């Protein structure tokens with residue numbers, strides 16, 4: 001049986017939930033559909049009995065006035081915290097301190113601010129949308145046997161996943177197609193003892209690893225948990241490797257770095273890996289929404305490829321739909 005909503009948002013990451021929040025605040029009946037078992041998308045934290053790791057986005061910054069306002073609200077509600085720890089860069093020879101900036105993380109886990117938004121909305125989890133179709137009334141959304149309908153639709157997905165759903169004849173299909181999004185292998189480690197490094201996170205501009213972080217140094221975390229991200233080139237070259245192979249190779253690379261920094265090889269108690277197929281990417285051109293068709297796109301790739309961009313793209317997408325509705329109402333009166 002088809003259910004009716006004003007707007008359906010596909011994807012419960014930062015972009016989808018900021019769009020949904022904006023539409024909900026404007027009085028729209030919004031339904032959010034998400035394929036995973038939880039919300040947050042790439043703002044993700046994995047927990048198990050041995051600890052927790054932010055294995056996707058590491059932190060976010062806030063440059064625009066709109067996002068700073070939102071960040072201030074989350075700070076007041078203790079949904080995010082400031083990560084004050086020093087961040088370094090390694091060029092293969094020297095460690096140097098990276099430029100100081102305000103870095104924020106969700107507390108106690110990365111998706112905490114999104115959880116607060118989702119709690120005010122109708123969100124259906126474990127729903128993988130398999131097709132969308134333009135109808136006389138707007139849009140029909142299919143997830144296997146399940147069907148939903150709404151006059152308006154927000155696709156808040158990484159570009160390749162959006163491109164796969166948008167009908168070929170639709171003007172937004174070309175905007176999402178051929179936007180390259182790079183992969184990233186993440187490795188999660190915990191060590192028996194503290195590792196004595198001068199930084200809490202470091203950009204590694206040499207070799208297989210591109211970023212490493214002492215995850216436990218972030219507010220609301222504890223223990224001796226480390227997170228490694230492989231470089232784009234390495235992740236592409238090892239995309240189809242097994243998790244065990246990736247863990248072994250990236251531990252070797254980390255141990256080599258630790259030796260260069262005068263550290264003994266740690267005893268790793270736990271190791272896990274996660275492959276992000278569409279980690280980061282960004283359109284090089286501004287994308288003009290065609291909201292009059294009832295379909296708009298949102299996602300980090302539309303606005304610079306980061307959490308702040310995802311937030312702003314969601315607001316833009318929602319505003320485009322609200323403006324289109326206002327225009328239609330003016331034409332009818």
Ligand SMILES: Cc1cc2nc3c(=O)[nH]c(=O)nc-3n(C[C@H](O)[C@H](O)[C@H](O)COP(=O)(O)OP(=O)(O)OC[C@H]3O[C@@H](n4cnc5c(N)ncnc54)[C@H](O)[C@@H]3O)c2cc1C
Nearest residue numbers: 011013014015035041042057058059129279299300306307
């Ligand atoms: C390894 C890594 C490191 C990063 N580091 C940083 C960082 O330090 N700072 C920073 O600002 N950004 C970072 N980013 C980028 C940041 O995570 C993203 O910019 C942001 O989270 C993207 O939000 P989004 O809503 O656009 O997309 P996503 O978070 O990808 O959300 C899309 C959602 O759509 C869902 N979905 C997909 N297909 C379907 C379907 N068919 N049906 C239903 N649901 C579907 C997905 O499950 C997902 O929840 C990093 C990303 C990765 C992967």
